[in-house]
Amino acid sequence: MLLHQRQVEQYHRDGFLVMESLLDQREVERLRESFARDCEVPGPHLVVEDDSAEVRAVYASHHRQPEFAGLVRDARVLGPVQQLLTDDVYVYQFKINAKPAFGGERWAWHQDYLAWRIADGLPAPRQVNIGVFLDDVTEFNGPVIFVPGSHRGGLVRESRKADAKSEQHLDPDDISLTPRQLAEHVDRHGMTSPKGPAGSVVFFSPEIVHGSAPNMSPFARRLLIATYNDVTNLPEAPGGQRPEYVVCRDTEPLRPLSAPFLDTLRTVTA
């Protein structure tokens, strides 16, 4: 699947592009099952809520579950990424956030690339993120909020706060924009939050300013975020690399599958 020129321009102008219902309901169901299965695999890649055993996030499921390994190579996803970035990309980071009902605190307004430059020594913002809705996303369940076009000015701030919460852990609060910086950007560009049915996919820039509100609804909301990086832009990590489940080591260029990912799974397991 190739994006129209108009869509490529839209991505570069706004910093994001939404493709509604790119995956169908059956595919979403299979991804949810795969996620549930992956939540049973113990390890440091599994982040649970402090006050319960509920899973808050899982990293690198594409290394353990064939559905996700297929999805990141599916031509409907990988094709647009290659068009928007370059032919030779790999998955730099993969996570699924389960924003719990009545919670999943808000994320401060930030730019992803600053985090990766600081933590991993990523030389340039040569990434494309995808957000795959595993549940319907509404205005009430903590959608990601973008400041459209805010990626075009590059990084708004250059380093983390002096009183950062932690040296190791990267908290969006530590790299968040100041109120004045955000007000300037919002005055100029406004705010928008892509919503849509489960199976929708949003492609977004590593430099777009974004945040998200808590989930006010009584139902959890699962969102898959994968970051593709240009294979010529490998992290330099002067202070040592973060764990493999956070920063993937396999930098072989991905090649698109010749069929939708569920079909290729069926072939393999038949």
Next chain:
Amino acid sequence: MLLHQRQVEQYHRDGFLVMESLLDQREVERLRESFARDCEVPGPHLVVEDDSAEVRAVYASHHRQPEFAGLVRDARVLGPVQQLLTDDVYVYQFKINAKPAFGGERWAWHQDYLAWRIADGLPAPRQVNIGVFLDDVTEFNGPVIFVPGSHRGGLVRESRKADAKSEQHLDPDDISLTPRQLAEHVDRHGMTSPKGPAGSVVFFSPEIVHGSAPNMSPFARRLLIATYNDVTNLPEAPGGQRPEYVVCRDTEPLRPLSAPFLDTLRTVTA
């Protein structure tokens, strides 16, 4: 101004009714000025942020500022309230919430009437609330979220939590619905949040289940909330009454002004 029968039915069915741009821009400007003036009047009615001098809420401005005294008697507001409730009403509570940029934590899901029954011994849910937008309300600046129709079943819970945060102060957390209770209501009724330009007014039931998200925007959001009560339904306050700026003592029935509130002010001050 009288509501159409259709609007009255809508209020009773949904538990709320939005009238977009009921006040014009000039009136909104005057109300904002009046609010700013009222924030300079010291006293316990003024609630400031813990960590700054910023005003978070002001009570009973209609006792100090003629614009608000006029507004609560303006026929465009009082007329619909009388239609929805009864002819003889007074203002039981009046407050203006200034939800600060990047904050104004979320309110837990609750029903107002439970709070007033507990705190003030209010015999019956014979109230109508009005919410007057003093700023544009968008999905990003912490709009009130309603569960439409949720008022029709009466109170979902009957008392405050056993481990209530405080005996005196009424925190929505202490009277909030359980996750299961809210999930049942949302499954049945969904969620909706009235949005619109400054000057819009939302009329809502004291028994509608509602909450609100934090303000994710870089701009403060001012919302006026006045509660009208039936004069035959006075609080019994067995444990003693709360202060007058919280529970107004003047229970004389209000009569609608014969002209828009700014015009009557002009007459008086001319």
